[in-house]
Amino acid sequence: MATRNALKIVSRRFSGSGKVLSEEERAAENVFIKKMEKEKLEKIAQQGPVQAAGSASEVKASGASAESGPKVSEDKYRNYAVVAGVVTIFGGIGWYLKAGRKKQPQAQE
Template identity: 50%
Template sequence: MPGPIDSKKTEQEKLEKLARMGPKPEEKPATASGSTGPVTDAKPTGQSSSTAGISTDKHRNYAVVAGVVTILGGLGWYLKSTAKKPEPQD
């Protein structure tokens, strides 16, 4: 039998899942006048799709660039070290 902590945890997970999913397309917000007609001048409140993946945190951007440079440097070093070298002939 789940305790009170387990039920709070599962409820929190459900709320987080709903928050990630966002509003369902069939659910339309009610207008101020209470009419159920479509809203023609509504503007999106979230980020636009062109800037959805762009971070504005300066330090995080530097960390990402440093990580990419490190990975590419390590890959180059590995490939260079495993390249076949001609064996000297006696």
């Protein structure tokens, strides 16, 4: 599903003229998308029963929009990046506020 949406956005973005796709173009695009999804599922099936079961559940989970339960990232590097980003943002805000509080030197007469 995400692949299909991404291909639609990319094809419309780079079509150049900004026109809406004709019926023939849309049909050709849908055939291409279905072919790509079929190839992806076949590749998962060839990986083996143990790996395919995990991959197939991931494909179903990514395609399902009404899934119960929280969506938590399992990628530890992504989690580190989020934490680093939050720390950087708060550090930048603190630096900005601290810099704004400096007193201007008063001219002595």
